[in-house]
Amino acid sequence: MHIPDGYLGPATCGFFYVIMLPIWAVASKIVKKTLSAKQVPMLAIGAAFSFVIMMFNVPIPGGTTGHAVGGVLAAILLGPWAACIAITVALVIQALLFGDGGITAIGANCFNMAFILPFVGYYVYKAISHNTPVDSKRRVIAAGVAGYTGINLAAFLAGVEFGLQPLLHHTAGGQSLYCPYGLKVAVTVMLGEHLLIFGWVEAIVTALAIKYLQKHSGDLLAERKVKL
Amino acid sequence: MKLITKLWLGLGVLIILSPLGLLLPEYFKAGAAWGEWGVDEIQTLAGYIPKGLEKLSSLWSAPIPDYAFKGWEEKPLVNLSLAYVSSAVLGVLVCIGVVFILGKFLSKK
Numbered sequence: 001m002h003i004p005d006g007y008l009g010p011a012t013c014g015f016f017y018v019i020m021l022p023i024w025a026v027a028s029k030i031v032k033k034t035l036s037a038k039q040v041p042m043l044a045i046g047a048a049f050s051f052v053i054m055m056f057n058v059p060i061p062g063g064t065t066g067h068a069v070g071g072v073l074a075a076i077l078l079g080p081w082a083a084c085i086a087i088t089v090a091l092v093i094q095a096l097l098f099g100d101g102g103i104t105a106i107g108a109n110c111f112n113m114a115f116i117l118p119f120v121g122y123y124v125y126k127a128i129s130h131n132t133p134v135d136s137k138r139r140v141i142a143a144g145v146a147g148y149t150g151i152n153l154a155a156f157l158a159g160v161e162f163g164l165q166p167l168l169h170h171t172a173g174g175q176s177l178y179c180p181y182g183l184k185v186a187v188t189v190m191l192g193e194h195l196l197i198f199g200w201v202e203a204i205v206t207a208l209a210i211k212y213l214q215k216h217s218g219d220l221l222a223e224r225k226v227k228l
Numbered sequence: 229m230k231l232i233t234k235l236w237l238g239l240g241v242l243i244i245l246s247p248l249g250l251l252l253p254e255y256f257k258a259g260a261a262w263g264e265w266g267v268d269e270i271q272t273l274a275g276y277i278p279k280g281l282e283k284l285s286s287l288w289s290a291p292i293p294d295y296a297f298k299g300w301e302e303k304p305l306v307n308l309s310l311a312y313v314s315s316a317v318l319g320v321l322v323c324i325g326v327v328f329i330l331g332k333f334l335s336k337k
Contacts, residue, residue, distance in 0.1 A: 004264055006278075006285035032334045040331030045235050047323040052242045052316050055295065056249040059258030066261055067249070085334070089326050093319055099290030162263050169280060177280035179263065180270065189262050217231040 001066070001158050001190075002054075002094065003109055005102030007179040009169040012161060016107030023115055024088065030081040039078075046074040046086035051093065054100075058201055066198035069113050069154070072121030072147040073206045077213075077220060080122040087114035108161050112154040121150030121206075134221045140211045147206030148199045152191065155198070159183075159190030239320060246316040247309035250295075254305065292318070 035043065053070035060066075075083035088110050094100040101109045128142035163183030166176035179186065213220050253259075260269065267285055271277050292298075295315035296308055 001261070002264060004285065005287045006281035006283070007263060009280060028334055033336070035331070035335045037331070037335045040328060040335055041232060042235075043331060044324040044327035045232075045239060047327050048239055048320040049235075049242070051319050051323045052239065052246060055246045055312070055316055055319075056242075057253050057258075057261070058249075059253035059256040061256040061258060063258055064260065064262045065253045065258045085330070086327065089323055089330070090319075093322050093326065095288075095290075097290060097292055097319065097322065098295050098315060099288065099293040100295070102284070103288045104284060158263070171279070175276055176278050178278055178284075179281070180274035180276070180278050181263075186263070193262065213231075216234065220231065 001069075001109070001113060001155055002091075002101030003105040003158060003161065004099075005104050007102070007165070008105050008108055008161060009165055009178045010104075011168060012164065013104040013107060016105075016111045016161075018107075020107045020110050020115070023084065023111075027081045027084045031085055034079070035082060043078060043082055043086055046078050046083060047089040050074055050087050051090040053205065054090070054094065058198060060193065060197055064193065066193055066201075068147075068198065068202040068205045069117055069151060070202075070205060071113060071117045072125070072143070072150040072202065073209050075118035075122035075150075076125050076143060076146070076206070076210065080119045083118035083122070084114050087118060108158075112157050112161075116157060117150040117154040119150075120153050121146040124149045134219075135214045139214065139221065140207050143210035144203040144207035148203040151202040152194050152199045155190045155194035156187065159187035162186035162190065243313060243316040243320060247312045250309060250312045251305065 050070040054067050057065040057067050069087065071083060071087045074086050078086065091101060091109050091114060092106060095103050095106055095109070125142045125146035128145060129136075129139045132138045160183065162179045162181060163186030165179040166182045169177040171177065210221065260266070265273065267277055267282060270281070292315055296311045300307055300311055
């Protein structure tokens with residue numbers, strides 16, 4: 001889901017940078033008010049975990065690959081605003097050092113994976129796990145559903161961003177200047193492969209991690225303690 | 229053991245296992261992620277290279293492109309796995325470093 005340089009035209013790239021700037025500003029402001037110095041290592045682990053989980057490419061035999069983001073887990077544990085910062089750090093490092101995702105597409109990639117994914121995941125988790133005890137089974141299911149929903153919505157948006165390009169920028173002969181595939185193909189493939197395969201990876205990662213934390217550190221899941 | 233220590237260890241385990249993300253797609257003959265093809269691949273897939281894409285795609289030259297050292301493209305998988313683990317170590321360390329620096333500005337006193 002890391003959109004490389006060249007797939008999105010300047011209008012789309014600019015648009016998402018403009019959208020992300022106030023989101024990053026608000027995230028910084030909120031995290032500054034709520035994050036204690038003691039929680040900084042958790043935020044660092046969140047960023048590092050997201051970075052490394054995205055390296056686990058899962059193959060569709062003979063086809064493409066995809067991966068989990070780990071962003072919904074970060075959002076459940078750190079709150080969505082802090083997760084936004086942690087995933088942004090991971091995505092920027094991936095783009096700058098490893099060429100994974102374009103530098104012109106940092107705005108768009110962060111919108112999909114560092115904003116939509118953690119926020120949707122966080123609120124789905126909250127809605128399903130509402131008022132349940134920290135060690136309830138419902139929380140594990142909530143985490144799985146949240147991971148699945150978050151990553152699929154992000155994939156859908158990436159598909160829309162890819163697919164709009166032939167409409168926005170094309171030559172007189174009808175060739176796209178950027179991503180060559182239109183909405184129908186891009187949205188179908190991006191959403192389809194995540195609904196069928198990669199969404200489950202995010203769901204399982206998120207659910208298993210919550211299950212593990214229930215056993216080993218329930219207080220990390222308690223409502224008030226880690227609210228950022 | 230404190231939870232945070234376990235989490236750091238878990239991160240270490242993920243780093244060591246990271247080459248699976250390289251080897252499994254190789255084993256199952258899976259190509260690039262959808263929408264993340266190189267220019268040559270697009271030529272094959274779409275039948276042409278979009279003009280803007282061609283220009284922009286070389287805009288940034290990352291120091292460790294695709295988690296592999298430059299010039300190692302043709303090396304055996306063992307070497308590529310080594311580069312992959314090294315990239316994971318470096319990436320994780322930089323993530324931690326950046327968050328700790330950000331944390332200086334973004335946390336309550």
